[in-house]
Amino acid sequence: MISVEHLTKRYGPHTAVDDVSFHCEAGTVTGFLGPNGAGKSTTMRMICGLTPPTGGGATVDGVPYRRLPNPGRRVGVLLDASAQHPGRTGRETLGLAAQVMGVDRGRVGALLDRVGLDSKAGRKRVRQYSLGMRQRLGLAHALLGDPRVLILDEPANGLDPEGIFWMRTVLRDFADRGGTVLLSSHLLREVEAVADRLVVIGGGRVVADGTKQELLAGTGTRVRGLEPDKLERALTGAGVTVTGTPDGALVAQADAETVGRTAAAAGLVLLELRPADGAGLEQLFLELTANGGTR
Amino acid sequence: MTATATATATPAVPTPRASAAGRPSVGRLTLVELRKMTDTRAGFWLLAVTALGYAALVAVMFFAADPPEQTFYGFFQITMLPSAVLLPVIGILAVTGEWTQRGALTTFTLVPERQRVAAAKLLAGVALAAASVAAGLLFAALGNLAGVAFTDGDGSWQLTAGALGSAVLLQVVNITMGVAFGMLLMSSPLAIVLYFLLPTVWSVLTSMIGALRTAAEWLDLGVTSMPLAENAMSGSDWPKLAASVGLWVVLPLAAGLVRLVRREVS
Numbered sequence: 001m002i003s004v005e006h007l008t009k010r011y012g013p014h015t016a017v018d019d020v021s022f023h024c025e026a027g028t029v030t031g032f033l034g035p036n037g038a039g040k041s042t043t044m045r046m047i048c049g050l051t052p053p054t055g056g057g058a059t060v061d062g063v064p065y066r067r068l069p070n071p072g073r074r075v076g077v078l079l080d081a082s083a084q085h086p087g088r089t090g091r092e093t094l095g096l097a098a099q100v101m102g103v104d105r106g107r108v109g110a111l112l113d114r115v116g117l118d119s120k121a122g123r124k125r126v127r128q129y130s131l132g133m134r135q136r137l138g139l140a141h142a143l144l145g146d147p148r149v150l151i152l153d154e155p156a157n158g159l160d161p162e163g164i165f166w167m168r169t170v171l172r173d174f175a176d177r178g179g180t181v182l183l184s185s186h187l188l189r190e191v192e193a194v195a196d197r198l199v200v201i202g203g204g205r206v207v208a209d210g211t212k213q214e215l216l217a218g219t220g221t222r223v224r225g226l227e228p229d230k231l232e233r234a235l236t237g238a239g240v241t242v243t244g245t246p247d248g249a250l251v252a253q254a255d256a257e258t259v260g261r262t263a264a265a266a267g268l269v270l271l272e273l274r275p276a277d278g279a280g281l282e283q284l285f286l287e288l289t290a291n292g293g294t295r
Numbered sequence: 296m297t298a299t300a301t302a303t304a305t306p307a308v309p310t311p312r313a314s315a316a317g318r319p320s321v322g323r324l325t326l327v328e329l330r331k332m333t334d335t336r337a338g339f340w341l342l343a344v345t346a347l348g349y350a351a352l353v354a355v356m357f358f359a360a361d362p363p364e365q366t367f368y369g370f371f372q373i374t375m376l377p378s379a380v381l382l383p384v385i386g387i388l389a390v391t392g393e394w395t396q397r398g399a400l401t402t403f404t405l406v407p408e409r410q411r412v413a414a415a416k417l418l419a420g421v422a423l424a425a426a427s428v429a430a431g432l433l434f435a436a437l438g439n440l441a442g443v444a445f446t447d448g449d450g451s452w453q454l455t456a457g458a459l460g461s462a463v464l465l466q467v468v469n470i471t472m473g474v475a476f477g478m479l480l481m482s483s484p485l486a487i488v489l490y491f492l493l494p495t496v497w498s499v500l501t502s503m504i505g506a507l508r509t510a511a512e513w514l515d516l517g518v519t520s521m522p523l524a525e526n527a528m529s530g531s532d533w534p535k536l537a538a539s540v541g542l543w544v545v546l547p548l549a550a551g552l553v554r555l556v557r558r559e560v561s
Contacts, residue, residue: 041561049407050400050560066407069318083400085392087335096334099327100319100405141401 001026001180002047002149006056009042009204016042018204019056024182024197026148029175031191031212032184034201035288040184041079043201044153047182048077060149072101075149076142081134081158086127090117090137093126094144101145111140116166131158139170150174152183156190168194188285192216200281202288208281215281221256224249224272225263234266235259245283251276319406324415329422332389341385348377349431353438357446365448368458370438374431375462375524382427382466383473386420387486390477390551399560409556413478420474424466428459458526465523472516472544478551481558494543513538 002024009017017039024030034040045051047058049066057064060075068074084093094108112122115136121129129137135158142150150171156164171194175181185191191198198215200208208215220241225231228248235242240262241253249272252259256273263270332338352373356365393399406412442448473490480486494517501511511518516539522532 045559045561048404050403052557052559068407071407072405073317077404079404080397080400083397085335085396085398087337087396092334096327096330097401097405099330100324102317102319102323 001062002030002058002060002151002182003062004043004047004056004058007043007046007053007058008055009039009046009051010054015204017046017053020201020204020206021056022199022206022209024149024180026180027175027178028196029171029181029183029194030197030199031195032182032199032201033188033191033285034184034186035285036186038186038201038288039204040186040201041153044079044151044182044184047151048075048079050079070101070145072097072145072147073103074145074147075151076145076147077151078135078138078142078155079151079153081131081138081155084126084134084137084141087125089123089125090129090133091122093137094140097141097144103145107144107146111144114143115140132160132163135159135167136163139167148178149180150182152181154184154186156185156187164190188282198281200285200288202284207288208284220251220253220276221259222249222272222274222276223252223259223263223270226269226271230266231263231268231270234262234268238262243283246286251283319411321411321414321418324406324411325418325422328389328412328415328419331392332385332419332423335392337388337392338385341381341388345377345381345427346430348381349374349434352376353434357438357441357448362442362446362448365439365442365446366451366453367435367439368451368454369449370435370442371431371454371462372524374434375428375466378424378427378431378466379469382420382423382470383476383490384487385423386416386470386473387477387490388483389416389419390474390555391481391483391486394481395483403560410552413552413555416474417471420470421467424470425463427466428463431462455526461523461526461528465520468516468520468540468544471548475544475548475551478555479547480551481554514542515539516543 004020004022007017007020008015020039020043022030032040032044042051046053047060047065049064059065060068065071065075071077088096091108091112094111095105097103098105098108109119109122112119117133117136117140121133126134126137135155139152139155142152156167159167171181171183175196183191183195192212195212197211198208199206200215222245223231228250232242232244232250235250235252235254238258240258243251245251256275260270260273333342353370356370356373360369393402402412403409439448439450439452443450476486476490477483480489494515498511498515498517501507501515513519513535519532519535519539522528523536528536
């Protein structure tokens with residue numbers, strides 16, 4: 001279980017993370033979404049005690065990370081697959097971590113197998129690894145201490161489609177056995193397939209937090225007309241809240257019948273009328289990517 | 296730090312499972328640090344070059360020195376030259392490598408109490424210094440045997456405990472200074488250059504400026520450690536050595552520890 005309470009990080013006048021709170025329950029995968037520069041990595045580093053927060057705090061299983069006596073046995077962390085000494089072999093990298101954590105050396109070979117790095121890859125120096133192989137090594141590193149919590153920053157980066165599918169299976173399986181997973185991504189579609197909950201962050205603030213069903217469920221009705229401007233005016237005139245989408249369709253906060261009758265009364269031709277499929281979140285996310293991406 | 300401040304506010308901190316709890320002991324972390332100093336190419340070659348340096352200097356002394364100078368202690372003293380230069384570099388890289396190779400992210404994720412990692416690195420340095428002395432004794436013994444057998448060397452095996460202790464202390468001071476510079480400067484090239492440059496500049500300045508001469512007597516580690524290298528420490532030499540060690544080792548180490556514990560890892 002991970003609890004984040006009012007985490008805030010300021011760098012001079014710039015607020016990188018602004019009063020972020022969320023919880024990850026055991027048995028679930030939480031997708032931590034946001035465009036690049038939204039504050040995902042800073043939040044995760046604060047959870048892991050690597051960055052001191054300006055305000056607020058975070059706990060893992062009720063304990064602040066820095067108070068965990070042997071954190072590797074509780075929490076598997078993969079924050080940057082490239083943060084390994086390039087001069088060590090994959091096997092040596094895991095061997096060192098096993099020694100620190102006091103884990104049986106035998107697990108090293110088993111973990112390399114589990115993440116799909118064969119003995120030949122294990123003997124190679126990390127310098128020669130592709131990003132995908134580093135991600136696999138990083139996941140092996142995270143799983144080495146047999147933790148109950150996983151914190152992964154952009155683990156799908158550099159993985160091929162088969163690798164992404166494999167990663168999802170591993171994480172789903174981990175959560176189904178009672179583990180807690182927090183994984184970040186800047187791609188909604190990437191985590192949609194595996195996450196139970198979604199926390200969306202933009203400009204350092206949480207802008208959406210809920211179960212995937214809640215956030216992706218049809219919020220309103222998607223409607224597209226031959227004359228979008230007139231349709232929008234008609235709907236607004238009938239007291240229906242309307243938001244635009246990038247492809248010119250509208251999302252109306254009313255059922256299909258109300259929208260249809262309003263359009264008919266105004267004599268407008270409809271081209272599309274159906275429940276909105278998570279367009280709200282997709283829309284929100286696109287807006288964040290468009291505006292929040294730059295600092 | 297704020298994280299710890301909120302921690303104290305948490306009413307009941309549950310005790311983790313005993314089996315998984317086992318906080319890695321500083322001893323275990325020291326073994327890990329020794330392994331990290333030797334399992335990369337840079338570390339391996341630095342040690343290999345040090346050993347080669349031992350062999351080369353022993354050979355030079357065997358061929359060039361007068362037979363009466365070819366004693367066990369004579370050979371031993373000359374082997375301490377390469378390690379005095381190269382061990383500090385290993386000490387520097389042991390710390391700066393965490394930042395330049397980005398290993399700090401992994402290291403401090405597994406051991407969030409960074410001062411324990413720092414302690415392990417210092418102890419690993421001490422262990423390496425002791426090992427370098429042991430290796431020096433081995434090479435010196437070979438040189439002495441060869442001297443007796445082939446060049447009519449003096450062949451004396453005399454080595455006092457004081458001489459041995461002085462050699463160990465000197466190596467420990469050197470490598471600890473390296474670790475301290477690495478901790479403070481956090482960059483391999485900067486730390487290595489300043490490690491060699493600053494004491495030299497200081498020596499040159501003090502030899503040129505008369506007003507600094509007294510200061511040099513107390514604060515030039517090269518001057519104050521000379522009697523230690525020659526195993527000729529007198530009563531008045533110890534406070535001078537302590538003062539210069541304070542300036543060149545303890546001070547950067549203290550400042551380096553503060554930086555290490557505070558620095559944001561990203």
